[in-house]
Amino acid sequence: MTVKTIDQPGTLVEQARDLKEANEPAISQGNLVLAGVGGQGIIMASNIISLACLESGLDVKKSEVHGMSQRGGTVVSHVRFGHEVHSVMLEPKQAEWIIALEWEEGLRFLEYLKPGGVAFMSTERRIPPTAFADRLGGKIDYALGAGVPRGVVPVDTYAVAGEAAAERPVIAQTVLLGALSVDMGLSQETWREAIAATVPPKAVQANLIAFENGRTWYERWKKTTGSKLGSSVKANDIQQPEGVSPGVSLGGSSNGPSASASASVKDWRGGAPRIEVIRDWCKGCNICVIVCPERVLSLDRFDIVVASKPDRCTACGLCARLCPDMAIEIWVDTPAHVGTGGE
């Protein structure tokens, strides 16, 4: 596939004219946040979007955060496109679109949505081990299952994908791209080429079907639910996966009395975490040493865990959560002004 760049201005002009003639808004620049859980195809989806933009003669910058993905953790990608893009990272309230392959991850990144923007969020739910926290809170500090916020289009990706979903789970991304394509306005052919160039050859056909289904579904949704509600959707409009009763608050109970404390922690960005080991309880199984992403821990000559590189600790809490002996605690210092927030 040939990649067109902004060095070929004619292409852009032609593209814009084509779009205009098709009575669709001409897209010259925009911002996206793609979020999900490791293994869901975030990176592939953002590659498709980027490729489609490049094909349309736009400049694209894309960031990826997927350090914990091998542990089923959060993956997020920012995509910016336009005539010329300099900065790659987005600030909150800058994204025209959010693509979320996982519901809670979508909620987590909803703050990036621009007023009037649209978040296409899969109703699939997977709680990744590390998204339990914002790596500082020790728990999920965003609202779990609290209805559908303004601007969110909930998509039951497997249902919409239909037969193509047999190739799950990676097919869900293309359903959302199909929906996105309705609003984003690049030509359908460009999208199809980008998909074909990105996904594995044997999955092309299924992905194209999923793309088409997503596109059709969203067009119909806009005419029905979307037109009724404008850009806001009520909680009971959410399409739950089969077998899940609507309104079930997934782990809503996790937001317990200490939510205020974790919020305080989140607001604060300084200080070093402190690792406390109850030596009498540790049995030296070595699990924490292996699971620590930053290799902070090791066993001493008594086979008891010690924090040998404490300055590396990010307080993700994985060691404590996976310690069978409950021998590890993670503490962080708090600044003075947070003090009154506790219970």
Place this chain on the structure above:
Amino acid sequence: MRLIQGNEACAEGAIAAGCRFFAGYPISPSSEIAEAMARMLPRHGGVFLQAEDELASLGAVLGAALGGTKAMTATSGPGFSLMQEHIGYGYLAEIPCVVVDVMRGGPSTGLPTQPSQGDVMQAQWGSHGDRAAVVLAPVGVQEVYDLTIQAFGLSETLRMPVTLLFDEVVGHMREGVDLAMDDPMTFGGRPRPSQPAGPSFRPYKANAAGVAELPDFGRGYRFHVTGLMHDERGFPTTDTSVVAALLERLENKAQAAKELVTPETYLMDDATLVLVAYGITGRTAKAAVDALRSRGIRAGLWRPRLLWPVQDEMLRGALQNAEMVVVAEMNRGQWAREVERVTTGSAILRPLLVAGGATITTEEMVGHVLDALEAPGIASPDRVSRGGTGPYANRSSAGAVALESKVVE
């Protein structure tokens, strides 16, 4: 006064005693108890649960009891075998409940449903390990009612499972029964904790009576209940002195039942020939005493209502002047062993043991006594064991002759 069945009287007694939970599994000849409880409990705000087996039945009963409810189950031999582990559990964990065993012939599926008194030893020794059982044996329908209430009283007061043991005949017999109990709350009820909740709370610290003052679950106390040997905190221990003390305490507290249940005595004052019988056999024995008296034999009846723990002192006292003791029971010789153990002096033991599904008639009893006295009389049928090759085969017949002369003169 109502004409009701023994099994119904058991259910009536349970309700009168405040039983509000019953779990059971159908088995003849006890099923009528479950059926009656299924009808009555909902009327009294209680819960009836038909369980998947006898293990589940007694498990649910113990769970309900720990929640603070008086609870009961009823079964027969095969089911009683399955319940043994839980009876041991209830004993060690000190959970009150009543277990009714309406005996039928055994071992195994045995004789459904002919009467038997074959579970007497099992009621004491069926569960593994050292355990002191409290077992009551009613003689008729009225006593089923009364002793069911008493079983709850003992169980609650001593915080342990109490077994009510009767046979198919008593269970299915109908008699006029006075359901007005003098005072169902004769006993003090379930001991409750005198210590406050908190880290220093010791659920298994015994009171003066040697009974743990366990709270009910979910009443502000947090504590551990286990079938492992435990210390006063309720936590597992293998400390031999702690375990030994625990076993001793549990055994000692059960002895209190001896003072709380009285045996029936009939014409015992001058009796030199004592019939010892319990349950349905106790009725026949009473008639046999009359028949023997009419022949000039100074017979008397000692009928225990409490089979376990054996009221050694009372029994020994009753047999003090006896020259011959006849234990009549519908098995191959179970409680007779206890009588033999308790008997001191020169009294001759001539147990009358009938196993096979038949009850013992008055004529058989009288014939057995006369045979034993080597006096001409009614010949006993073959199915009556006169000792034979069993454990009681060889007590001196010379003594018997001597006894006869004494008795006859």
Place this chain on the structure above:
Amino acid sequence: MSTVMDTDTAVHGAAGGSVAITGKEKRLLRHAMMPHMLCPGCGHGIVLDAMLSVLSERYEDLDNVAFVAGIGCSSRIIGYIDACTLHTAHGRPLSFATGLKLARPDLTVVVITGDGDGLSIGGNHLIHAARRNVDLTCVLLNNEIYGMTGGQAAPTTVLGAYTSTTPLGNTQHPFDAAELAKAAGATFVARSQSYRPQVFGELFSQALDHVGFSFLEVMSDCTEYFGRTNRFGEGADMLMGQARYEPSIDADLARIPTVEPVTIKQPVRPVLPIGVLHRSSRLTLEETLGIEGGRSSGVADGKLDDAVQRMDG
């Protein structure tokens, strides 16, 4: 150790201080009993911690939560929970719990059992508790072996696996506990694992909220016996090996195929779906019995009188 008691106080004073990011659940532990008796690397400890984390978010104390367990390594964990805990006979926790719950519907009753306790000796009680839909939360810790007795084959041990009673490889097919519970009528069935304590937490939370019999199987590692005998590595290796399971909270995962070994000489541990596997709604035993606040009210509408009359003819 001294910090442990303070962990429920999240923030100390206005002048700044320390916040415990983990460890709040420790206030629900019986500290006098710690450290626990489980082997190094045993997954049950992780599950215990995760369970207490959920409970510490819900309850100040566990006065009204009762834990009922059977016999085995799994069941022993209740001894470390500062609640009303009932350590029953082998295989029977569901029986005790059913009685307790019916007598005291005001209590939240959680049953902790293992694969041997709950599926072998107590299998009958499991299917009947599920059938009755009694409002219990049953957590079955599946370590695929009898740990406490020294590593004998369990009803969940995969074909071909080596244990002390299967020196030539296991010759018996394993149970799928979740499928069993589902087939028996459990109205909430989920599977989790010790590797993802947060996923466990979410599922445990849902199981607690569910009205009716909820069954939560947790894949947990026996390092000392199952792992060592089958050369699955140490605790950390076994834990990381659990990454093979696909986690999802609400997805329909029943379509993941189970891999069967060709012969018993090749033990293959199946990749099991993680998440909510079944959810349905029907009357609970408490509802059918008409129990309200510990009292049966089944006679209020005269139904019982009619029924008794009918039976009496």
